[in-house]
Amino acid sequence: xxxxxxxxxxxxxxxxxxxxxxxxxxxxxxxxxxxxxxxxxxxxxxxxxxxxxxxxxxxxxxxxxxxxxxxxxxxxxxxxxxxxxxxxxxxxxxxxxxxxxxxxxxxxxxxxxxxxxxxxxxxxxxxxxxxxxxxxxxxxxxxxxxxxxxxxxxxxxxxxxxxxxxxxxxxxxxxxxxxxxxxxxxxxxxxxxxxxxxxxxxxxxxxxxxxxxxxxxxxxxxxxxxxxxxxxxxxxxxxxxxxxxxxxxxxxxxxxxxxxxxxxxxxxxxxxxxxxxxxxxxxxxxxxxxxxxxxxxxxxxxxxxxxxxxxxxxxxxxxxxxxxxxxxxxxxxxxxxxxxxxxxxxxxxxxxxxxxxxxxxxxxxxxxxxxxxxxxxxxxxxxxxxxxxxxxxxxxxxxxxxxxxxxxxxxxxxxxxxxxxxxxxxxxxxxxxxxxxxxxxxxxxxxxxxxxxxxxxxxxxxxxxxxxxxxxxxxxxxxxxxxxxxxxxxxxxxxxxxxxxxxxxxxxxxxxxxxxxxxxxxxxxxxxxxxxxxxxxxxxxxxxxxxxxxxxxxxxxxxxxxxxxxxxxxxxxxxxxx
Numbered sequence: 001x002x003x004x005x006x007x008x009x010x011x012x013x014x015x016x017x018x019x020x021x022x023x024x025x026x027x028x029x030x031x032x033x034x035x036x037x038x039x040x041x042x043x044x045x046x047x048x049x050x051x052x053x054x055x056x057x058x059x060x061x062x063x064x065x066x067x068x069x070x071x072x073x074x075x076x077x078x079x080x081x082x083x084x085x086x087x088x089x090x091x092x093x094x095x096x097x098x099x100x101x102x103x104x105x106x107x108x109x110x111x112x113x114x115x116x117x118x119x120x121x122x123x124x125x126x127x128x129x130x131x132x133x134x135x136x137x138x139x140x141x142x143x144x145x146x147x148x149x150x151x152x153x154x155x156x157x158x159x160x161x162x163x164x165x166x167x168x169x170x171x172x173x174x175x176x177x178x179x180x181x182x183x184x185x186x187x188x189x190x191x192x193x194x195x196x197x198x199x200x201x202x203x204x205x206x207x208x209x210x211x212x213x214x215x216x217x218x219x220x221x222x223x224x225x226x227x228x229x230x231x232x233x234x235x236x237x238x239x240x241x242x243x244x245x246x247x248x249x250x251x252x253x254x255x256x257x258x259x260x261x262x263x264x265x266x267x268x269x270x271x272x273x274x275x276x277x278x279x280x281x282x283x284x285x286x287x288x289x290x291x292x293x294x295x296x297x298x299x300x301x302x303x304x305x306x307x308x309x310x311x312x313x314x315x316x317x318x319x320x321x322x323x324x325x326x327x328x329x330x331x332x333x334x335x336x337x338x339x340x341x342x343x344x345x346x347x348x349x350x351x352x353x354x355x356x357x358x359x360x361x362x363x364x365x366x367x368x369x370x371x372x373x374x375x376x377x378x379x380x381x382x383x384x385x386x387x388x389x390x391x392x393x394x395x396x397x398x399x400x401x402x403x404x405x406x407x408x409x410x411x412x413x414x415x416x417x418x419x420x421x422x423x424x425x426x427x428x429x430x431x432x433x434x435x436x437x438x439x440x441x442x443x444x445x446x447x448x449x450x451x452x453x454x455x456x457x458x459x460x461x462x463x464x465x466x467x468x469x470x471x472x473x474x475x476x477x478x479x480x481x482x483x484x485x486x487x488x489x490x491x492x493x494x495x496x497x498x499x500x501x502x503x504x505x506x507x508x509x510x511x512x513x514x515x516x517x518x519x520x521x522x523x524x525x526x527x528x529x530x531x532x533x534x535x536x537x538x539x540x541x542x543x544x545x546x547x548x549x550x551x552x553x554x555x556x557x558x559x560x561x562x563x564x565x566x567x568x569x570x571x572x573x574x575x576x577x578x
Contacts, residue, residue, distance in 0.1 A: 003037050004037065004040060004041060005041070005045070008040065008041060008044045008045055011044040011062075011063055012028060012032070012040060012044055015028050015044075015061065015062070015063075016028055016029065019187065019188040019189065020069065020188065021068075024061050024067070024068070024069070027060070027061040028061050028062075031043070031061075038464065040062075041464070041465050042062075042064065042463070042464040042465055043060060043061060043062025043063070043064055043065050044062045044063050044064060045064060045465045046063070046064050046465075047063045047064065047070070047182075047183070048063070048064055048065075048066070048070050048074075049179060054159060054160050054161040054162050054169060054170070055070070055071075055074055055159055055160035055161075055162075056150050056151075056153065056157060056158075056159035056160070056538050056539075057070075057157065057158075057159070058156045058157055059101070059102060059156060059157065059158050066102075066106070066150075066157070066158040066159065066160070068109060069188060069191075071106055071109055071110060071160055072109060072113055072188075072191040072193060073182055073185050073188075073191055074160055074162070074178075074182055075109075075110050075113040075114060075146070075191075076113055076117070076182075076185055076190060076191045076192065077178055077179070077181035077182030077183075077184070077185055078144065078146075078162060078178050078181070078182075079113065079114060079117040079119060079192075080117075080181045080184075080185075081174070081177055081178050081181045082119065082143055082144055083117070085143070086143050089143075090120060091118075091119045091120065091143050091144075092119070092120040092121075092122065092140060092141065092142040092143060093114055093119055093120070093121055093122070093137075093142050093143065093144045093145050093146065094121075094122040094123075094124075094133055094136040094137050094140055094142050094145040094146075094163075094203070095107055095110050095111050095114070095121055095122070095123050095124065095133075095145065095146050095147075095148075096123075096124040096127070096128045096130075096132065096133040096136070096145075096146075096147050096148070096203075097124070097127055097128075097147070097148035097149065098127055098129075098130070098147075098148065098149040098240060098241045098267075098305045098306040098307075099127055099239060099240045099241055099267035099268060099269055099305050100148070100149060100150060100155070100157075100158050100269040100305060101155065101158070101269035101270065102158055102269075103127070103148045103149065103158060103269065104127065104148075106148045106158060106160075107123070107124075107146075107148045108123075109193075110146050110148065110160075111123040111200050112193060112194060112195075112197065112200075113191065113192060113193060114199070115195070115196045115197055115198075115199035115200050116192035116193065116194055116195035116196050117192055117196075118196060118199065119199060120199050120201060121199055121200045121201065122136060122140050122142065122201050122203050123200050123201065123202060123203060124136075124202075124203045124207075125202050125203060125204050125205075126244070127241050127244065127267060128207075128208075128241055128244055128245070129241045129242060129244070129245055129303075129306055129307030129308065129417075129418065129419060130147045130149060130151075130161065130241075130306040130307065130308040130415060130416075131307065131308055131413045131415055131416070131417035131418065131419060131420065132207065132208070132211055132245060132419075133145055133147045133163070134163060134167040134168070134413040134414055134415040134417075135167065135207075135211050135214070135412060135413045136203065136207055136211075137163055137165065137166075137167040138165075138166070138167045138413075138414075139207065139210065142165060143164075143165045144162065144163060144164060144165065145162075145163040145167070146160060146161065146162055146163070147160075147161040147163070147306065148160060148161075149161060149305065149306035150305075151304060151305065151306055151308065151309070151538065152276065152277055152278035152279070152280070152304040152305065152309060153276075153538070153539060154271075154275065154276055154277075155269060155270055155271050155277075159538075162175075162178065163414075163415075166385070166389040166414050167385070167413055167414040167415065168382055168385030168386055168388075168389055168414035168415065169380075169381070169382035169385065169414075169415065170382070171382050171383065171385075171386045172516065208244070208245060208248065211245070211412075211419075212245070212248060212249050212252045212419075213252075214412050215249065215410075215412060215419070215420050215423060216252055216253060216423075218409060218410040218412070218420075218424075219253060219423075219427060220336075220337065220340045220341060220344070220346070220427065220431075221340060221427060221430075221431045222253075222254070222427075224427065224430045224431040224434045225253055225254040225255065225426075225427055225430050226254055227430070227434050228429075228430035228433050228434060229254050229255060229256045229257075230256060230257045231255055231257060231298050231299065231426065231429060231430050231433065232257050232259070232295055232296065232297040232298045232299075233250065233255055233257065233258045233259070233297060233298065233299050233300075233301065233426055234258075234259050234260075234261065234288050234291045234292045234295065234297045234299070234300045234301065235247065235250070235258055235259070235260050235261070235288070235301045235302070235303075235422070236260070236261035236264045236265075236285075236287060236288035236291075236301070236302040236303075237260075237264060237265065237267070237302075237303055237307065238264050238271070238273075238274060238277045238278075238279065238284055238302055238303065238304060238305065239264055239266065239267055239268040239269075239270075239271050239272070239273070239274075239277060239305065240267060240277065240303060240304060240305030240306060240307060241267065241303075241305065241306055241307045242303035242304075242307035242418060242419070242422075243260070243265055243266075243267065245307065245419045246301070246303060246307065246418070246419050246422050247260060249419045249420075249422065249423050250422065250423060250426055253423050253426065253427065255426055255430075259291060259295060259297070261287050261288050261291050261302075263287055264287055264288070264302075271305075273287060277304055277305050278304055278309075279302045279303065279304055279309055279310060279311025279405055280309075280311060280325075280326065280404065280405055282323060284302065284311075285300075285302050285311055285313060285323055288300050288301070288302045288313065289313045289321050289323070292313055292321050293321055297321075298314075298429055298433065298438075299312065299313075299314060299425065299426060299429045299439070300312060300313035300314070300321065301422050301425065301426075303418040303419075303422070304405075304418070307418040307419060308381075308406055308415060308416045308417065308418055309404065309405040309406050309416065309418055310329070310405060310407070310418040310421045310422055310425070311323065311324075311326075311329075311405055312324055312329055312425060314429075314438065314439040314440050315438060315440060316440045317440060317441070317444075317555070322440070324443070325403070325455060325457075326359075326401075326402065326403040326404055326405040326406075327359060327360035327362065327363075327403045327453065327455045327547075328443060329405065329407065329425070330355070330359065330360070330363060330401040330402070330403065330407055331360060331362045331363050331366065331443075331446060331453075332425075332428065332439065332442065332443060332446070333399055333401070333407055333409065333421070333424060333425070333428070334353055334363045334366050334367065334399050335366050335442070335446055336424070336428040336431070336432075337398050337399040337409060337424070338353070338366060338367065338370040338372055338398065338399070339370070340431070341398065342370050347370070347371075347372065347396075347398075348396040348398075349395075349396060350373070350394065350395035350396060351372045351373070351395070351396045351397075351398050352367075352372060352373040352374065352375060352391070352395050352396070352397060352398065353367045353372060353373075353374050353375070353397075353398055353399050353400050354374070354375045354376075354377060354384045354387055354388070354397070354400030354401075355374065355375075355376060355377075355400060355401070355402075356376065356377050356378065356379045356380075356383070356384070356402050356403070357376050357377070357378060357379065357497070357515075357520065357522065357532070358379055358402075358403055358520075358532045358534065358543075358545045359401070359402055359403045360403065360453050360455055360547055361453070361530070361547065361549075362446070362450055362451070362453045362549075364376075365450040365451065366446070366450060369449075369450070372398065373395070375387055376515075377515070378497070378515055378516060378518045378520070379402065379404075379518075379520070379534060379537070380402075380537060381401075381402060381406050381408075381415055381416045382415075384400050384401075384402075384408070385413075385414030385415055386414075388411050388414060389414060397410070397411045398410075401416060401421075402416065403455070403457070403545070406418075407420075407421040408420060408421070409421065409424045441555070444552070444555040444558055445555070447552045447558065448552045448553070448554070448555060451549045451550065451551055451552070452549065452550050452551065452552040452558065452561055452562075452565065453547060453548070453549050454547070454548050454549075454562060454565035454566060454568075454569055455545070455546065455547045455548075455569075456545075456546045456566075456569045456570075456573060457543060457544070457545050457546075458543070458544045458573060458577055459536075459539075459541045459542075459543050459544075460541060460542050460543075460544075460577070461539075461540060461541050462540055462541065462542065463540050464540070467540050468540070471535045471540075471541075471542045472535075474533075474542055475519060475521070475533065475535065475542070478521055478533055478576075479496070479498075479521065482494055483523065483575055483576070484505065485575070486523060486525060486529070486531055486571075486572040486575045486576065487568060487571030487572035487574070487575060488571065489525045489526065489527055489529065489572070490505075490525060490526045491505050491523050491524070491525055491526075492504070492505060492506070492524050492525055492526045493505060493523075493524045494521070494522070494523055494524075495513060495520075495521070495522040495523075495524070496513075496520075496521055496522075497513060497515065497517060497518040497519070497520040497521075497522070498517055498518065498519050498520070498521075499517075500512055500513045500515075500517055501513060518534075519534065519535055520532060520533070520534045521533045521534075523576075525572075527548070527549075528549060529546070529547065529548045529549070529568075529572065530545075530546070530547045531544070531545065531546045531547075531572055531573070531576055532544070532545040532546075533576065544573060544576055544577050546569045546572055546573050546576075548565050548568050548569055548572070550564070550565060
């Protein structure tokens with residue numbers, strides 16, 4: 001213990017008092033007895049805070065871990081805030097959970113704390129996707145909601161996504177205000193763990209059909225689905241909640257030939273077939289891709305544990321199944337929705353799409369072509385949801401998303417929605433097949449019309465307190481030594497979202513950025529290339545994004561051009577990442 005910071009020692013001593021249950025005290029004492037200095041430091045050096053996705057952390061004992069007390073404290077703080085925001089009203093919340101280890105138990109704990117505070121809780125009987133929770137908040141007229149999930153993180157993690165009454169994750173000022181309420185809780189005795197369980201109201205399967213029926217009304221080309229009802233679709237929930245909704249959603253839309261990947265079909269918080277249950281990862285997609293090859297599928301889909309992200313694989317022009325990245329999937333959805341609605345004259349009044357600052361500019365190019373306004377937000381789908389809420393009926397949201405495989409068509413929810421995206425990706429595939437084209441061929445057509453984009457993401461994992469400090473040092477180092485060239489190409493402007501300013505590198509002129517402050521640096525070259533550096537808000541990672549663009553004359557040139565662009569990206573990334 002003598003090697004530990006005094007503030008950390010004080011926290012540890014507090015967790016050894018009778019205020020904490022016997023099992024918790026024993027787990028802390030075991031760490032001390034085994035001289036686990038690094039683990040003790042990482043477990044107690046800070047309190048979990050809301051990032052772009054709420055609370056998220058490794059499960060275990062300590063103030064920086066997901067456990068009964070950190071979750072209880074967060075829920076008590078949220079309860080206190082709700083009572084201040086909605087005085088003299090009956091307060092209602094919705095609570096759901098995914099397939100992760102302890103998610104159901106954590107969900108029950110959250111429901112009990114809310115109930116003990118006199119708050120009505122619509123508590124899901126069984127695990128359900130995050131977007132269904134977002135939908136339920138609005139359906140039941142709740143003021144808030146909580147989803148127990150760590151999304152696509154490894155099995156050691158769990159998380160707590162907190163929502164406001166519009167079905168969107170907490171944004172300013174509510175996120176900071178809730179943290180203030182949580183920090184105001186100085187004793188475990190301030191947390192109401194038991195009482196008023198009659199305030200907990202069960203939510204059964206009936207919500208599924210309501211959600212599915214609402215989504216089905218968004219279909220643009222139901223006749224294409226009818227014509228291609230035998231479309232061969234492979235689906236994997238990667239041991240998560242997608243199994244509860246996606247097959248039913250696809251069936252309701254009219255798809256009759258959906259094959260579920262058996263070895264990944266059962267919800268399991270140990271994620272036995274993968275290391276990272278993330279459809280961004282090739283290993284996680286491998287079983288679904290293999291199944292697609294076996295049955296010669298038209299479309300391969302896979303969702304993450306809480307079914308808010310979706311990855312896909314399609315056959316390329318060589319007949320091989322190829323995974324598409326998040327920028328490609330999002331661009332295809334934007335193209336399909338805008339082109340189809342434009343053809344049918346259904347774009348509506350003041351239509352718009354939304355992308356984040358690190359998402360491909362191809363989506364903005366497509367929107368401009370169809371005369372549709374595009375907005376940019378900070379990374380984190382809560383900012384997209386916030387924008388949809390703020391614009392309200394003054395404009396019509398059509399589609400949007402993030403490069404990290406999170407998309408939403410229509411405004412039924414205020415979060416990324418994989419079941420919704422799966423249905424539209426399947427409809428899109430059916431529609432273009434009716435026109436004699438594969439999804440891959442459509443992607444190349446898009447590149448030929450709007451420019452061939454090549455993107456790459458590099459994520460560096462930095463665990464614990466030392467890792468967090470290393471990430472801060474990397475961002476500080478970049479700001480201290482701003483590159484003037486990347487890959488031999490001159491930097492035209494630098495956007496520092498922390499300082500809220502854009503700097504013209506040739507004139508020194510500075511302009512303000514209107515978005516909220518965020519620890520993001522962007523470098524724009526004279527060629528229009530975009531390189532971004534951003535610490536993750538939900539994982540112990542720092543992420544580097546690169547996007548380059550060249551014209552594509554004919555589809556047959558794509559593979560050669562892709563190699564050229566990949567080499568360019570690698571040169572530029574080397575100057576940033578090393």
